Amino acid sequence: MSAGFDIFEVKINYYSASSVFVLTMLWGFITAFLLTTKGYRYADFMFVTNRLTSHLANGLFLLTMSFLGSLTASLSPFLIRVIIFIYQDEGHITEDFLMSAQAHEFIIGFATAFLYLLVFSVLGYLFGMLIQFNKALQVIIPVVFLGGLMINSGEQGMIISIINFFMMESSFVLFTLKMIVSILVIYLSTILLTNKMEVIR
Amino acid sequence: MSLAKINMDDTIKKLYLFKLNSYSGVFTTLIFLQIISIISI
Numbered sequence: 477m478s479a480g481f482d483i484f485e486v487k488i489n490y491y492s493a494s495s496v497f498v499l500t501m502l503w504g505f506i507t508a509f510l511l512t513t514k515g516y517r518y519a520d521f522m523f524v525t526n527r528l529t530s531h532l533a534n535g536l537f538l539l540t541m542s543f544l545g546s547l548t549a550s551l552s553p554f555l556i557r558v559i560i561f562i563y564q565d566e567g568h569i570t571e572d573f574l575m576s577a578q579a580h581e582f583i584i585g586f587a588t589a590f591l592y593l594l595v596f597s598v599l600g601y602l603f604g605m606l607i608q609f610n611k612a613l614q615v616i617i618p619v620v621f622l623g624g625l626m627i628n629s630g631e632q633g634m635i636i637s638i639i640n641f642f643m644m645e646s647s648f649v650l651f652t653l654k655m656i657v658s659i660l661v662i663y664l665s666t667i668l669l670t671n672k673m674e675v676i677r
Numbered sequence: 678m679s680l681a682k683i684n685m686d687d688t689i690k691k692l693y694l695f696k697l698n699s700y701s702g703v704f705t706t707l708i709f710l711q712i713i714s715i716i717s718i
Contacts, residue, residue: 544704
């Protein structure tokens with residue numbers, strides 16, 4: 477954005493790390509989904525294991541994955557500032573702003589990214605496990621989701637309401653509670669749904 | 678090792694460490710993805 481007068485010109489550039497967060501969420505979903513595919517599941521049989529231990533080890537892996545993913549994503553704005561500081565002309569970013577960040581802001585940003593990434597990961601895990609039940613679900617679930625977005629669209633739509641329920645929460649404590657409860661519900665349902673699944677499936 | 682000596686905590690720990698070692702490639706993918714998205718800004 478730029479505005480000019482006779483004697484001076486103001487140009488504002490916006491840089492955002494949103495794309496880093498979006499790609500990280502996508503990565504979390506796909507990686508969790510991949511954990512449920514045959515190759516990865518059969519690798520567990522090298523150990524004396526059952527469904528529950530597999531699920532719990534996968535849960536720990538998802539937690540680690542989300543922690544590292546959200547940490548790097550939360551630090552990415554600083555990298556962006558450094559890159560712009562080095563490669564752009566002088567004046568884009570002042571030295572004071574380069575590394576300025578309030579500790580509590582960073583912690584809240586990191587915690588939020590962690591919870592979002594964990595939700596996407598457990599959703600990917602649930603989706604992957606459901607597909608192991610019935611291959612038709614790999615078509616049905618996206619169709620129901622996309623169909624729900626299109627048919628029941630607008631602010632009153634069911635899927636939009638669910639998204640708003642999480643994203644429009646202004647209180648951080650309530651947001652954290654909502655996220656933790658959702659993560660536990662999704663993860664426990666995955667364990668309960670697939671606990672009795674045949675070993676080689 | 679006898680099957681009687683196996684406990685759940687050990688199994689989960691071994692499985693988890695196995696997954697961390699074997700699937701470390703996903704973390705490399707993450708770093709690549711984030712670098713690509715930063716460069717594209």
